[in-house]
Amino acid sequence: MRKTISNQFFLHYLVVFVLVAVATVSAYFFLIIANHLAEDTFTKNRYPASAMMRDDYRFIDPAPILKNGGSLQIVDKDYRVVVAEGKDALPKRQLTPAEFTEFLVESKSKDRTLSHDILYNPQGEFWLIITFPTSFRIDFEVKMNPKAATGNFPRVAFIFGLTIAIYLLLLTALTIVYSRITGSRITESLRKLRDGTRLLREGDYSARVDLRLTNEFAELQDTFNDMASRIEEEIDLRKKSEGDRRQLILDISHDLKNPMASIEGYAERLLHAATMSEEERRGCLEVIQKNSQRANRLLTELFELSQMDSPEFSLHLEATDLCEVLRQICGELVQELERAGFDYEFAIPEEPVWAWLDIDRFGRVVHNLADNAVRYNPRGTTVSVSLTVTDDQAMIHFSDNGIGIPTRLKGDIFKPFVRADYARTFETGGSGLGLAIAKRITEAHGGDVVLCSSSGKGSTFRMTIPTI
Ligand code: ADP
Numbered sequence: 001m002r003k004t005i006s007n008q009f010f011l012h013y014l015v016v017f018v019l020v021a022v023a024t025v026s027a028y029f030f031l032i033i034a035n036h037l038a039e040d041t042f043t044k045n046r047y048p049a050s051a052m053m054r055d056d057y058r059f060i061d062p063a064p065i066l067k068n069g070g071s072l073q074i075v076d077k078d079y080r081v082v083v084a085e086g087k088d089a090l091p092k093r094q095l096t097p098a099e100f101t102e103f104l105v106e107s108k109s110k111d112r113t114l115s116h117d118i119l120y121n122p123q124g125e126f127w128l129i130i131t132f133p134t135s136f137r138i139d140f141e142v143k144m145n146p147k148a149a150t151g152n153f154p155r156v157a158f159i160f161g162l163t164i165a166i167y168l169l170l171l172t173a174l175t176i177v178y179s180r181i182t183g184s185r186i187t188e189s190l191r192k193l194r195d196g197t198r199l200l201r202e203g204d205y206s207a208r209v210d211l212r213l214t215n216e217f218a219e220l221q222d223t224f225n226d227m228a229s230r231i232e233e234e235i236d237l238r239k240k241s242e243g244d245r246r247q248l249i250l251d252i253s254h255d256l257k258n259p260m261a262s263i264e265g266y267a268e269r270l271l272h273a274a275t276m277s278e279e280e281r282r283g284c285l286e287v288i289q290k291n292s293q294r295a296n297r298l299l300t301e302l303f304e305l306s307q308m309d310s311p312e313f314s315l316h317l318e319a320t321d322l323c324e325v326l327r328q329i330c331g332e333l334v335q336e337l338e339r340a341g342f343d344y345e346f347a348i349p350e351e352p353v354w355a356w357l358d359i360d361r362f363g364r365v366v367h368n369l370a371d372n373a374v375r376y377n378p379r380g381t382t383v384s385v386s387l388t389v390t391d392d393q394a395m396i397h398f399s400d401n402g403i404g405i406p407t408r409l410k411g412d413i414f415k416p417f418v419r420a421d422y423a424r425t426f427e428t429g430g431s432g433l434g435l436a437i438a439k440r441i442t443e444a445h446g447g448d449v450v451l452c453s454s455s456g457k458g459s460t461f462r463m464t465i466p467t468i
Helices: 005-042 063-067 097-107 153-201 216-272 278-309 322-339 359-376 422-428 434-444
Strands: 071-076 081-085 114-121 126-133 318-321 343-347 354-357 382-389 393-400 448-451 459-466
Touching: 005 153, 063 071, 097 114, 153 216, 216 278, 278 434, 318 322, 322 343, 322 354, 322 359, 322 382, 354 459, 359 382, 359 393, 359 434, 359 459, 434 448, 434 459
Parallel strands: 343 382
Antiparallel strands: 071 081, 071 126, 114 126, 318 354, 382 393, 393 459, 448 459
16 A cells, blocks of 8 residues: 555554444443442342241231332242232242242342342241342343354354444445545645645746645645745846846946947057058047046946945945035035036035945945036036935935936936936946946945936936934
8 A cells, every 4th residue: 555645544544443443342341340340239129028027928018118119929839929019020920830930040130120039938938029120220241041042153143244344344434435535635735735846846936825724734835835935036036137237248348349449440540550640640549548538437337336236345434424524525516517517506404414424435426416417417507405304314305407317217227327318428428337336325324316306307316314
């Protein structure tokens, strides 16, 4: 027999059923023994024949015996019932000696519903028979009297054997059915869990199990489903980051290709041109310089971004007055903004607002935002910086009323290499990494930076930094 759960169930139930049968048979035998031990105490005759006996039976008073539910008979020497009071213990009025002897023999048997107390009076030559019903009896015995038994013994043995065989067959059939029914509930749940696990192993991470149970299997199901969804999330994340990584490599190679090709082209021209005017030569060198600066900036920012992604990256945090730092940075920006023909408005409170800051990195974020405002917007644009404080955070709004960023890019603009206008970005020498770096830095401060404005109305970036 295969060691499946349903087979094991069957075996267990069979053992239990057999044990129950053994226990039942044992209980039967124990009760027989108990019956024998207790039997004597069941009969209580308060009127023994010895106490009631008189030499003349007419003086024997049957009243108390009758009152207590007993009966009294007197049998004379000719086996004639001369007095019969109460329920008859003897079948006839006139008995033969054999019948009376049989009665005497039978009266000693404990298997009767009546108990007899019989005494012979030699003077009066009569038997006094006092009979009381046995108060309580328990009979569990199968009796066989081999001398009296007549009949076909092999047939009886066959009938009993058949009965036992049918009983055993029924027992086995019931055990099989019952074990299958109870076993199937467990095996069904296990099968569903096994199928789920198989699907998971085969790469179907959307596999979930629904057992519709509330027992321990439901806990297992919840754990399984929880595990499956975590794996699914993990795999999705891995796929996404794999995709992001591939995209990043594509973007890097794409962005490096143009300046490198340009540098190569102009360098070759310089090398191989037979004659070249001083002006032309200078032009070539300027292009080479511009493109190498561009490539250099791209690589520097890329290095910076990967540093921030590495687990070793940490900030040099100091408890700092945010307002003071922001005022200093804005002071540095004034010159740049004026040179670019920009207007500016700063609204920074006088009272200190304390936060844990890496001053250099924080400055880098504000400079990135300011550089972008200057690079992508026309002269006459107004740049405004304001700081407000809520319960536990400082909010810095950095906005301009320039060309704005398309709303469709709102979620993606902080991703590396995402630009609103590629041609213009190329012209301005942007790497598409500035906002990604800004986001990483603010996140490392426990804050965030988001784009709030919609296109056409300029751009507003909201930076939040937790206060102390
Ligand atoms: P880049 O190095 O190209 O400037 P960023 O990540 O700093 O990269 O900016 C991403 C893109 O967002 C830019 O290419 C530009 O198209 C757009 N952008 C950022 N700031 C502004 C702004 N203030 N006004 C208009 N467009 C902006």
